[in-house]
Amino acid sequence: MRCTEPEAIKHGWGVVITCLLFFISATTVLASEKVIHEIDFTGQDEGSALSWLKQQGFEFELNAKALNPRFENDALVISTQNEAVGLFGLQLAQQDFIHNVKRVEIVWGVNRYPEGADWNNGINSVPIAVMLSFGTKKLPSGLPLGIKSAPYFLSPFIGKQEEKDKMYTGKLWREGGRYFCVASGDQSGKIITTDFEVDERFRTVFNQEKTPPITALAFQKNTSNTQGASEAFIRKIKFLSE
Numbered sequence: 001m002r003c004t005e006p007e008a009i010k011h012g013w014g015v016v017i018t019c020l021l022f023f024i025s026a027t028t029v030l031a032s033e034k035v036i037h038e039i040d041f042t043g044q045d046e047g048s049a050l051s052w053l054k055q056q057g058f059e060f061e062l063n064a065k066a067l068n069p070r071f072e073n074d075a076l077v078i079s080t081q082n083e084a085v086g087l088f089g090l091q092l093a094q095q096d097f098i099h100n101v102k103r104v105e106i107v108w109g110v111n112r113y114p115e116g117a118d119w120n121n122g123i124n125s126v127p128i129a130v131m132l133s134f135g136t137k138k139l140p141s142g143l144p145l146g147i148k149s150a151p152y153f154l155s156p157f158i159g160k161q162e163e164k165d166k167m168y169t170g171k172l173w174r175e176g177g178r179y180f181c182v183a184s185g186d187q188s189g190k191i192i193t194t195d196f197e198v199d200e201r202f203r204t205v206f207n208q209e210k211t212p213p214i215t216a217l218a219f220q221k222n223t224s225n226t227q228g229a230s231e232a233f234i235r236k237i238k239f240l241s242e
C-alpha cells in the first residue's frame with residue numbers, strides 16, 4: 001500500500017523522533033558517567049619510573065624495586081625474572097578520599113605470565129593486580145600480634161588459569177579482603193580494559209549497608225611459587241560515579 005504525502009511525512013517524523021530520543025538517552029548516560037579521579041601512567045618519557053612514583057606519593061613495599069618499574073610503550077611496566085613480591089601503595093590523605101565510587105576502569109595487560117600461578121590450586125600468584133582499600137577500619141591480617149592489619153579491600157587481577165569473574169579469598173586478610181579474576185586465558189600482549197563494579201560488590205561481599213570511600217590503592221606483582229619471567233603493564237585507572 002502506498003502512503004500519501006501526509007502519511008509519509010508522519011512516518012518520517014516518527015523515525016526522526018525515535019532517533020532524537022535515542023540520542024538524548026545516550027547523551028544522558030554519557031553525561032551521568034562522571035570521572036571522579038584518575039591515575040594516568042601514559043605520556044611519560046621512557047625509562048625508570050621510580051622517581052615519578054615516589055613524587056606521586058607511592059610507597060614501595062616488600063621487594064617492589066626489584067620489579068624494575070619503568071615507562072615503556074605509553075604504559076607503566078613491571079617485570080621480574082624469577083620469584084618476587086612487590087607492591088606500590090598510595091595512601092590518600094583524608095581530604096583526598098575518593099567518595100561515591102560506583103565503578104573503576106583499568107586499562108592494563110600482561111606481556112608474559114608467570115608459569116604455575118593457579119589460585120584454584122592454592123598458588124595465589126598474579127602477574128598484576130590492583131588493590132582498592134575502603135574506609136579506615138583495620139581488620140586482622142591473620143599474622144600474629146595483629147601485624148599488617150588493613151582496611152577492607154577488593155582486588156581485581158589478571159589471571160591465566162583462574163576462572164573469569166570468580167571471587168577468591170587469599171591466605172591472609174580473609175575477613176576483609178577479596179580477589180577477583182577479571183580476565184583469564186592467555187592474552188599475552190593484549191590491552192585489556194576492565195570495568196570493575198565496586199559499590200554493590202562491596203556491600204554484597206562484606207554485608208554492609210554503605211560502601212566507604214576509597215582511602216588507598218595499590219598495584220602489585222606476586223610470582224611466588226612460580227617459574228620463569230613475567231611482565232605486565234598498566235596505563236590508566238579511572239574512578240567513576242556511575
